[in-house]
Amino acid sequence: MTNNLQKNPFRATLQTVVKHQPYNPDYFAAQLRKSDPKVAWQYGHIFALAGVVPSGRVLDIGCGAGPGLRYLAAQGIAAFGIDLVSYPLLKAQHLAPAAGLVQGNAGVSLPFASASFDLLLASELIEHLPDGRPLLAECSRVLRPGGYAVITTPNLWDVRRVFARLTGRVWSGDTDPTHINLYTPPRLAREMASAGLVRVRWRTGIKPVFWLSSRRLRLRFPFPYPPVIGNGLLAVGEKP
Helix, strand or coil: CCCCEECCCCCCCHHHHCCCCCCCHHHHHHHHHCCCHHHHHHHHHHHHHHCCCCCCEEEEECCCCCHHHHHHHHCCCEEEEEECCHHHHHHHHHHCCCCEEEECCCCCCCCCCCCCEEEEEEECCHHHCCCCHHHHHHHHHHEEEEEEEEEEECECCCHHHHHHHHCCCCCHHHCCCCCCCCECHHHHHHHHHHCCCEEEEEEECCCHHHHHHHHHHHHHCCCCCCHHHCCCEEEEEECC
């Protein structure tokens, strides 16, 4: 079997990345520990919330050690992944040996031809980029007409973040120094539309922890609250 791990002109080696703290070996090792195959079910949850059924050629942008690729491969889907550094991809080869893997900087360019994919997933990636617009433009470029881009990211308007700031505290969700570009729902929808995606829709409260907190909120404050304050933000856009 040929090696699925390819390099491209936009590759970033670990030695290059670690010059820019906090992207150091410990950070990536922690990401590997979080990529247990058991978390693959989360990807099915994401697609269900997005209202899309994976089919055709699917690209997982920022795939890490491959739990999403493992989920897609189990569905018999042609899965592809790209990540910034190589050694999480080596683990991804074991989780999803049939997946096509590329090392590259998705925040600069995606090393794929235009109109290559039917579905793109960028889960918990865009908040790590100084500017998410190049990524969104590339997502639009490599999608086939009728294809979907699914983006998940922390929600800047998460009620717990807002409450902590109002009370002068630091919420635990704001302690990750690699989260340098947090989005509100309207801003993410606007940038996706500017990238050429249409029928953009979004929702918050996509993570299980908020299901519990939302129930508690309803018990404590029995009146409607805005749908923008949920934990986690998911947006979907279609390539025309």
